[in-house]
Amino acid sequence: MLKLKNVGKVYEGKVAYRALTNIDLEVEKGEFVAIMGPSGSGKTTLLNIISTIDAPTTGSVTIEGKNPHALKKNDLAKFRRRELGFVFQDFNLLHTLTVEENIVLPLTLEGARVKEMKEKAARIANTLGIASILGKRTYEISGGQAQRVAIARAMIHEPKLLLADEPTGNLDSKASKDVMEMLASINEKEKTSLLMVTHDPQAASYSDRVVFIRDGKFHSEIYRGESRQAFYQKIIDMLSLMGGDDGDLSSVRV
Amino acid sequence: MTFRQFAFNNVLRNKRLYAAYFLSSLFTVMVFFTFAIFAFHPAFSGGDINSNALFGMAVAGGIIYIFSFFFVLYSMSAFLQSRKKEFGLLMMMGASTRQIRLMVFLENILIGFLATVGGILIGLVFAKVILLLAENVLIIDETLHFYFPTLAIIVTFVSFIILFLVISFFVSFILRTKKLIDLIKGDKQSKGEPKASVVLAVIAALLLIAGYGTAFYVKGLQVVVAMVPVIIVVILGTYLLFTQLSVYIIRRLKQNKTIFWQKTNMLLFSDLSFRMKDNARTFFMVAIISTVAFSAIGTLYGFQSYLTKGVKESSPYSLTYLPTHEAHEKDIKQDVEKMNGILQDEHVKTVMGKVQLRHYDLGINDRDILVASASDYNRLAKLKGETPVHPGKNEAIVVGQSVRVMEGTIEKENLMKSPIKLDDGQEIKPVKKIQTELFPIINGYYIVDDSVIEQLEKPVRSEPFYAWQADNGQTEQMIAAGRKISKEVGYPAQAIDYTVYEINKAYGPILFIGLFIGIVFFVSAGSFLYFRLYSDLDEDKRKFRSIAKMGLTEGELKKVVNRQTALMFFAPIVVALVHGAVALTALAHLFNYNLTTEAIFVLGGFALIQIIYFLIVRFFYIKQIKAAVY
Numbered sequence: 106m107l108k109l110k111n112v113g114k115v116y117e118g119k120v121a122y123r124a125l126t127n128i129d130l131e132v133e134k135g136e137f138v139a140i141m142g143p144s145g146s147g148k149t150t151l152l153n154i155i156s157t158i159d160a161p162t163t164g165s166v167t168i169e170g171k172n173p174h175a176l177k178k179n180d181l182a183k184f185r186r187r188e189l190g191f192v193f194q195d196f197n198l199l200h201t202l203t204v205e206e207n208i209v210l211p212l213t214l215e216g217a218r219v220k221e222m223k224e225k226a227a228r229i230a231n232t233l234g235i236a237s238i239l240g241k242r243t244y245e246i247s248g249g250q251a252q253r254v255a256i257a258r259a260m261i262h263e264p265k266l267l268l269a270d271e272p273t274g275n276l277d278s279k280a281s282k283d284v285m286e287m288l289a290s291i292n293e294k295e296k297t298s299l300l301m302v303t304h305d306p307q308a309a310s311y312s313d314r315v316v317f318i319r320d321g322k323f324h325s326e327i328y329r330g331e332s333r334q335a336f337y338q339k340i341i342d343m344l345s346l347m348g349g350d351d352g353d354l355s356s357v358r359v
Numbered sequence: 360m361t362f363r364q365f366a367f368n369n370v371l372r373n374k375r376l377y378a379a380y381f382l383s384s385l386f387t388v389m390v391f392f393t394f395a396i397f398a399f400h401p402a403f404s405g406g407d408i409n410s411n412a413l414f415g416m417a418v419a420g421g422i423i424y425i426f427s428f429f430f431v432l433y434s435m436s437a438f439l440q441s442r443k444k445e446f447g448l449l450m451m452m453g454a455s456t457r458q459i460r461l462m463v464f465l466e467n468i469l470i471g472f473l474a475t476v477g478g479i480l481i482g483l484v485f486a487k488v489i490l491l492l493a494e495n496v497l498i499i500d501e502t503l504h505f506y507f508p509t510l511a512i513i514v515t516f517v518s519f520i521i522l523f524l525v526i527s528f529f530v531s532f533i534l535r536t537k538k539l540i541d542l543i544k545g546d547k548q549s550k551g552e553p554k555a556s557v558v559l560a561v562i563a564a565l566l567l568i569a570g571y572g573t574a575f576y577v578k579g580l581q582v583v584v585a586m587v588p589v590i591i592v593v594i595l596g597t598y599l600l601f602t603q604l605s606v607y608i609i610r611r612l613k614q615n616k617t618i619f620w621q622k623t624n625m626l627l628f629s630d631l632s633f634r635m636k637d638n639a640r641t642f643f644m645v646a647i648i649s650t651v652a653f654s655a656i657g658t659l660y661g662f663q664s665y666l667t668k669g670v671k672e673s674s675p676y677s678l679t680y681l682p683t684h685e686a687h688e689k690d691i692k693q694d695v696e697k698m699n700g701i702l703q704d705e706h707v708k709t710v711m712g713k714v715q716l717r718h719y720d721l722g723i724n725d726r727d728i729l730v731a732s733a734s735d736y737n738r739l740a741k742l743k744g745e746t747p748v749h750p751g752k753n754e755a756i757v758v759g760q761s762v763r764v765m766e767g768t769i770e771k772e773n774l775m776k777s778p779i780k781l782d783d784g785q786e787i788k789p790v791k792k793i794q795t796e797l798f799p800i801i802n803g804y805y806i807v808d809d810s811v812i813e814q815l816e817k818p819v820r821s822e823p824f825y826a827w828q829a830d831n832g833q834t835e836q837m838i839a840a841g842r843k844i845s846k847e848v849g850y851p852a853q854a855i856d857y858t859v860y861e862i863n864k865a866y867g868p869i870l871f872i873g874l875f876i877g878i879v880f881f882v883s884a885g886s887f888l889y890f891r892l893y894s895d896l897d898e899d900k901r902k903f904r905s906i907a908k909m910g911l912t913e914g915e916l917k918k919v920v921n922r923q924t925a926l927m928f929f930a931p932i933v934v935a936l937v938h939g940a941v942a943l944t945a946l947a948h949l950f951n952y953n954l955t956t957e958a959i960f961v962l963g964g965f966a967l968i969q970i971i972y973f974l975i976v977r978f979f980y981i982k983q984i985k986a987a988v989y
């Protein structure tokens with residue numbers, strides 16, 4: 106459903122900087138792919154290009170057979186709010202809105218009926234265990250709750266592709282585990298394709314496949330197999346093989 | 360939640376963010392409205408005030424409106440800039456540009472409507488005060504009673520609803536498609552330092568020097584010719600001063616590690632250069648707008664002083680009478696009798712003195728010079744309670760050129776060095792110099808013993824001068840008497856209280872309007888600074904929170920914030936004060952009239968207001984940061 110071909114990105118500036126080189130990537134419908142790599146390797150850049158936040162310098166991106174970068178502005182807006190969902194490391198909730206209002210925002214933009222929005226918000230809040238905080242404002246909830254609200258917001262319009270940039274980056278290990286389990290179950294039940302950038306091997310082990318990039322280039326990929334535990338070990342091994350020291354990998358990139 | 364609800368919630372729940380924008384809009388409406396209350400007062404529509412003043416008011420209203428427009432537009436774009444990230448997020452969730460525009464449009468209509476209504480309400484509260492104030496400044500005969508300003512309300516309401524509507528449409532321009540990535544990273548991205556080159560920095564300095572130099576150099580009517588070029592040169596110079604010179608200086612400071620890495624300096628300078636582009640633009644605008652305010656008020660005030668104080672000082676008596684050369688003795692006598700009669704009718708107690716002004720060709724300074732007899736001089740001295748003089752038989756006392764004469768027209772030859780030569784070869788030597796304004800003469804002259812006058816040849820011209828001095832506290836009567844005298848005797852007679860009254864009356868509306876506009880400009884300059892400061896508040900909070908974790912004492916925090924705000928508040932104002940001082944100097948040259956006290960008064964007043972404003976804003980800013988950090 107997602108296909109990257111030869112994607113490259115050069116940041117123009119005082120010194121042009123090549124952040125991505127010839128990235129090819131395919132994500133099947135319903136697949137859960139994690140992208141890992143040392144800090145500065147171009148993960149966020151890659152995700153921004155897929156999510157149409159940024160444009161690639163070379164190569165093409167196709168989602169469901171369409172190239173979103175070639176869409177007109179209005180069509181692109183519609184495309185974003187129908188096909189894509191986003192989860193950010195720092196949640197990016199709107200602090201003027203309540204939790205519930207944040208969740209229904211994509212539907213509001215779509216112009217859905219209020220009743221429908223209410224129902225959907227209640228349903229998704231139940232699944233994510235945030236039904237009790239629906240009336241609260243964003244500064245009244247914890248980081249783990251905020252990220253679940255962000256996931257609910259990203260999911261409420263049932264996007265085909267969910268993109269997440271270090272969704273556990275600002276969370277403690279307990280909250281990380283909850284959030285990852287939630288993402289995994291959404292992926293499983295709703296058959297939503299999921300592409301997640303992370304530096305956390307624990308989080309990555311929930312995926313079906315991990316793609317490693319380094320210095321903006323494809324490095325390698327490993328598949329999950331049967332057990333999550335074994336997969337986790339393989340990820341750790343690969344990371345140490347890549348040679349990025351642990352400190353670099355686990356340092357929180359803001 | 361529908362889209363409209365969303366837009367409204369966004370405003371109502373985020374009051375602090377919107378407050379600055381709302382308040383400045385409110386303020387603008389209020390100013391316009393109070394002005395309208397005044398301008399539409401029924402007392403003016405009766406045709407009692409002259410058409411010039413009415414025209415002036417219309418122009419002033421227009422200026423205030425146009426200025427409001429740009430002010431609100433600027434406030435709004437500053438406000439929208441600070442919300443880039445929010446827009447970016449919404450667009451990520453699939454908001455179309457149209458929807459964002461609609462949202463901002465709705466917000467603006469809401470804020471604009473509330474600001475208009477609020478501004479009118481507050482204006483109504485202050486209406487009485489404004490009218491009282493206007494009454495006093497204006498010197499109009501009828502009182503400006505309070506009235507319900509229906510017309511002013513309608514005009515203000517319609518004008519500002521239109522203004523906000525138009526501005527809301529402008530939003531599309533401001534939100535012109537930026538790349539999403541720029542929007543989302545918006546608040547973290549440095550706008551960068553403006554490019555600074557040594558050449559441009561030098562040009563900045565040269566432009567300012569050239570502008571100032573010209574302003575100081577030109578005299579008299581040349582000032583008018585030089586004004587526009589000088590203004591353009593100085594504005595350019597100021598722009599380059601803030602965008603080039605300041606960047607250059609900060610860069611040099613940053614390169615100097617002993618300064619840059621010393622204690623809290625690093626925080627201060629890195630911040631300064633991070634915000635340099637925004638700051639440079641704000642500083643430039645604030646400096647120019649403040650200069651306009653200072654110069655406008657200074658000019659008007661100086662002009663008024665030129666007219667009133669100048670008149671008063673050049674003729675210190677309550678009433679003077681200086682007949683024309685052609686006047687016959689008979690007419691003079693008749694006029695004097697008439698005046699004495701009027702003074703009596705008005706029950707003014709006066710003392711009169713008459714002197715003869717005899718001018719001689721003494722071959723000094725290419726002009727005829729007054730030689731006064733000691734008894735004449737002493738008669739006027741007695742009138743004003745000044746010390747009499749007693750020159751010896753062959754001595755002269757020199758009365759220096761009036762202090763009101765500018766240096767440029769200083770007499771070539773000092774009278775002190777030139778003795779008076781009598782026909783018989785005798786010389787009358789000047790022995791001392793005094794400074795008085797007793798005679799209606801601005802150039803220097805001699806006082807000699809009465810016997811000397813007889814020995815002098817026939818004067819080139821000779822005319823009488825009459826002066827009356829009224830006892831204190833009779834201003835009202837003197838104005839009444841003056842009015843009659845000016846009607847019956849005309850130009851040669853001048854009753855000072857009445858002249859000043861007339862000048863003030865004619866000048867009042869202009870002064871009032873000028874003050875009004877000046878204050879509007881100055882206050883909006885202040886709110887530009889406020890915007891600039893508060894758009895960085897969140898960033899500052901975040902920054903200080905993380906630095907405080909590394910160990911920054913409250914004292915150090917205060918110091919950094921203090922310097923940062925002080926620089927922001929005073930850098931542009933100091934420039935504006937210097938500009939203003941130069942402008943007033945040029946004005947003084949134009950009128951050939953010393954404006955130092957007036958300039959000090961006006962500029963000092965503004966400096967003081969700015970200091971108070973700074974102290975208040977700093978107090979709250981530090982308080983907010985501390986609340987967020989500790």
Ligand SMILES: Nc1ncnc2c1ncn2[C@@H]1O[C@H](COP(=O)(O)OP(=O)(O)O)[C@@H](O)[C@H]1O
Binds near residue numbers: 148
């Ligand atoms: N806007 C930008 N301009 C220039 N260089 C950038 C920009 N954004 C990111 N980079 C550079 O591109 C590289 C990849 O960045 P990023 O994708 O954020 O890495 P990460 O894998 O840590 O998410 C980094 O070296 C970064 O410095």
Ligand SMILES: [Mg+2]
Binds near residue numbers: 148149150358
């Ligand atoms: Mg990243």
